[in-house]
Amino acid sequence: MPTDLAIQAKGLVKRFGSVVAVNGLDLGVEPGITYGLLGPNGSGKTTLVRLLLGVILPNEGSITVMGRRVPDRVLRSQMGYMPQSLALYEDLTVTENVSFYARLMDAYSPPRVEETIQLVDMASRARSAVSTLSGGMKRRVSLACALVHRPVMLFLDEPTVGVDPQLRAQFWDHFQRLNQQGVTIVVCTHVMDEAERCTRLGLLHQGRLLAEGTARELRARAGAETLEEAFLRFSSQ
Amino acid sequence: MSHQRGNTEKRSMNPKRIAAIALRIALQFRRDHRTLALIILAPIVVLSLLAYLINLRGSPMTVGLAMEDASPPVERFSQELRRLPLFNVRDVARDQVEGLVRSGEMEAAVIIPQGYALRLAGQPGPDLEVVVDGSRSRTAPVVLQGLAQVSLRLAAAQSGAALSEPKVTYVYAGPQYKALDYFAPTFIAFFAFFFVYLLTAIGFLRERAYGTLERLAASPLTKAEIVLGYMLGFGLFAMAQAAVILFFTVYIIGIHYSGNLLIVFLIVAVLTLGAVNMGIFLSTFARTELQAVQFIPLVITPQGLLAGIFWPIPDMHIVFQGIAHLLPLTYANFALQEVMVKGKGVLDASVAADLGALLLFAAIQVALASIGLRRATT
Known part of the structure; x- marks a missing residue:
C-alpha cells in the first residue's frame, strides 16, 4: 500500500458482544477519490465508517487518516459525516441546523452558511422548519450540515436512501x-448504479x-457482466 | 342502494380489526420488558411508600422546660406536661432557651416564671412564656395544643384552674406564616427538579433517536462539552422557571419569606445541575420517550414523598431516613427552608452543607452522564 494514503486501516476487528461486525479488515483509500463501500445490510459498512470517524474504537487493529492516528479531535474538525439517519433538529429551521453544525466545527459565518444552503439548492426554504420539508429536502439539508465546515474528507452513509433519481x-x-476540489469521499451504498460512479x-x-478495485476491475476479476453479479460471485467463494 | 351499503360497511365495526390492534399492543408490551417491569414495579414502590408514610406516627417533639417557680401547683403542671406523649421534655435554664431552639436542638421551650402559681390559682400573676421554632409549621400549634391539654387536666383535678394565654415568642418566622409559606420553598425545588429532569431526559433521548448524537460524536465536541452545553441550555430555562415560580408565589400568592432571593436562585441552579445530568444518564437506559417518562414514578415520586416536604424525615424509619439523605431534593428542601423561612445566608453552616451535598450529587451525576454518553455513542 502506498504511504500517502488518505485512509489506512490495518487488521480492524470490531465486536459487539458475540457479534463480529468487522473481522480483520485492511483498507487503503487514496486522497481525492470516492471510495464506495458496497455490501448488503449488516455487512459492516456503517460500523466501518464509525470506526474510521473514531466514533467507536476497534477491538483490534489501527486506523490512520491523513497521517493522524484515529481517534483524533483535530482530525474530526476536518471530516464531514452524513449518517444514515437524517440527524437534523426537526424543530429548527434549515439555517439554524446548518449554523449549529458550523458552530460545532468552529467554522460559523453567516455567508458560509448561506453559501452552503445555496449549494444544496435549499435557499428558498432556508427559513423553513425542517419538519415541514420533504424527505429529499431533508437529505439535502443533512448534506449541507456535513459540508458547511469545508471538510477535506467526507463520510456518507447511504446518502441517497429515499431520494428520487433526479x-x-x-x-x-x-x-x-468535491473530488475535483481534493475532497476524499467514503460512501456506503448497496445501490449498484451508484457504486458504478465510485472511483474505487x-x-x-x-x-x-x-475484493477491492474499480468497478471494471471487479467485474473482470469475477468474470461477471454486472457489479451485482460480481458481488454474488465473490461472496459465494 | 349499493352506495348505501358501501357507507354502512365503512361505518360498521369489525371486531377482528379491533382485536388486531389490541393484539399488536399486547405483543409490543410483551417484548418491552422494561415497560412491563415499570408497570408492575412503579405502583408497588409508590403505594408501599405512601402506605408507610400515611401511617407514620410523629415522634415526640423535644421541648425544653425552664422552671422558675417550684411551688406544688407548678410542680403538678410540669408533671402533667411531662406525661403528654406529644412531648419529650428536657429541663433547661431560661438563658439557654433561645440558643437551643435556634440551633434546632429543641423545637420549643416553655418557661414557667416565678409567681406563676398565682396565675394557676386564678389570681393576677406573670404569663407562661413559650419560645417556638417558627420554621416548622407544626411546632406552635402542637405546643399550644399540649399546653391546653395540661390546662384541661388541671382544671378537671382542681376545679377552676385555667391556663392563661401564654406569651409566645418565635425564634424564626412568626404567627403570620401560614402552611403555604412553609411549602413554597419545597415547591420551587420540586418543580425545578422535575421539569429539568423530564426535559433533559426527553431532549437527550431525541438526540439519540434522530441520529444527531451520532453526528455530535463525530464532531470535535468532547463529552464534557456536550454535558456542559446541556447544563447551560436547560439551566437557563430552569432559572427562568424558578423566577416565575418565585415571582408568582411571592407577589401574586403573597407568601412570606425572609431570605435573599439570590441565594434561592443559587440553590436552584445547583439542584438543576444534578437534574440535567441525571436526565442525560437515565435517558441512556430508555429507548422511547414513553420509557423516559416511566422513570418518573421511580425517580421523582419517591423524592417528593421522602424529601421532608410532607412528612418530617426524623419521624421516618432509619432506612427511609438513609434514603432521604441520598436524595438531592432533601438537601434543596433543607437549604431553601433555611433561607426562605429562617432567613439564613449562604455562609451559614447548614446552608453551606446542603449546598455542598447538592454539588456532590451534581458531580456524581456529571460522572454518570459522561458514562451514559459513552454508552449511548458506542
Missing part, C-alpha cells in the same frame, strides 16, 4: 465536484473485505 444524480454530480470499491460481506 436528486440522486445531483448528489453524485456534487460528490464528483470495496466489497464487504460479514465484516470482511471480499
Whole structure:
C-alpha cells in the first residue's frame, strides 16, 4: 500500500458482544477519490465508517487518516459525516441546523452558511422548519450540515436512501465536484448504479473485505457482466 | 342502494380489526420488558411508600422546660406536661432557651416564671412564656395544643384552674406564616427538579433517536462539552422557571419569606445541575420517550414523598431516613427552608452543607452522564 494514503486501516476487528461486525479488515483509500463501500445490510459498512470517524474504537487493529492516528479531535474538525439517519433538529429551521453544525466545527459565518444552503439548492426554504420539508429536502439539508465546515474528507452513509433519481444524480454530480476540489469521499451504498460512479470499491460481506478495485476491475476479476453479479460471485467463494 | 351499503360497511365495526390492534399492543408490551417491569414495579414502590408514610406516627417533639417557680401547683403542671406523649421534655435554664431552639436542638421551650402559681390559682400573676421554632409549621400549634391539654387536666383535678394565654415568642418566622409559606420553598425545588429532569431526559433521548448524537460524536465536541452545553441550555430555562415560580408565589400568592432571593436562585441552579445530568444518564437506559417518562414514578415520586416536604424525615424509619439523605431534593428542601423561612445566608453552616451535598450529587451525576454518553455513542 502506498504511504500517502488518505485512509489506512490495518487488521480492524470490531465486536459487539458475540457479534463480529468487522473481522480483520485492511483498507487503503487514496486522497481525492470516492471510495464506495458496497455490501448488503449488516455487512459492516456503517460500523466501518464509525470506526474510521473514531466514533467507536476497534477491538483490534489501527486506523490512520491523513497521517493522524484515529481517534483524533483535530482530525474530526476536518471530516464531514452524513449518517444514515437524517440527524437534523426537526424543530429548527434549515439555517439554524446548518449554523449549529458550523458552530460545532468552529467554522460559523453567516455567508458560509448561506453559501452552503445555496449549494444544496435549499435557499428558498432556508427559513423553513425542517419538519415541514420533504424527505429529499431533508437529505439535502443533512448534506449541507456535513459540508458547511469545508471538510477535506467526507463520510456518507447511504446518502441517497429515499431520494428520487433526479436528486440522486445531483448528489453524485456534487460528490464528483468535491473530488475535483481534493475532497476524499467514503460512501456506503448497496445501490449498484451508484457504486458504478465510485472511483474505487470495496466489497464487504460479514465484516470482511471480499475484493477491492474499480468497478471494471471487479467485474473482470469475477468474470461477471454486472457489479451485482460480481458481488454474488465473490461472496459465494 | 349499493352506495348505501358501501357507507354502512365503512361505518360498521369489525371486531377482528379491533382485536388486531389490541393484539399488536399486547405483543409490543410483551417484548418491552422494561415497560412491563415499570408497570408492575412503579405502583408497588409508590403505594408501599405512601402506605408507610400515611401511617407514620410523629415522634415526640423535644421541648425544653425552664422552671422558675417550684411551688406544688407548678410542680403538678410540669408533671402533667411531662406525661403528654406529644412531648419529650428536657429541663433547661431560661438563658439557654433561645440558643437551643435556634440551633434546632429543641423545637420549643416553655418557661414557667416565678409567681406563676398565682396565675394557676386564678389570681393576677406573670404569663407562661413559650419560645417556638417558627420554621416548622407544626411546632406552635402542637405546643399550644399540649399546653391546653395540661390546662384541661388541671382544671378537671382542681376545679377552676385555667391556663392563661401564654406569651409566645418565635425564634424564626412568626404567627403570620401560614402552611403555604412553609411549602413554597419545597415547591420551587420540586418543580425545578422535575421539569429539568423530564426535559433533559426527553431532549437527550431525541438526540439519540434522530441520529444527531451520532453526528455530535463525530464532531470535535468532547463529552464534557456536550454535558456542559446541556447544563447551560436547560439551566437557563430552569432559572427562568424558578423566577416565575418565585415571582408568582411571592407577589401574586403573597407568601412570606425572609431570605435573599439570590441565594434561592443559587440553590436552584445547583439542584438543576444534578437534574440535567441525571436526565442525560437515565435517558441512556430508555429507548422511547414513553420509557423516559416511566422513570418518573421511580425517580421523582419517591423524592417528593421522602424529601421532608410532607412528612418530617426524623419521624421516618432509619432506612427511609438513609434514603432521604441520598436524595438531592432533601438537601434543596433543607437549604431553601433555611433561607426562605429562617432567613439564613449562604455562609451559614447548614446552608453551606446542603449546598455542598447538592454539588456532590451534581458531580456524581456529571460522572454518570459522561458514562451514559459513552454508552449511548458506542
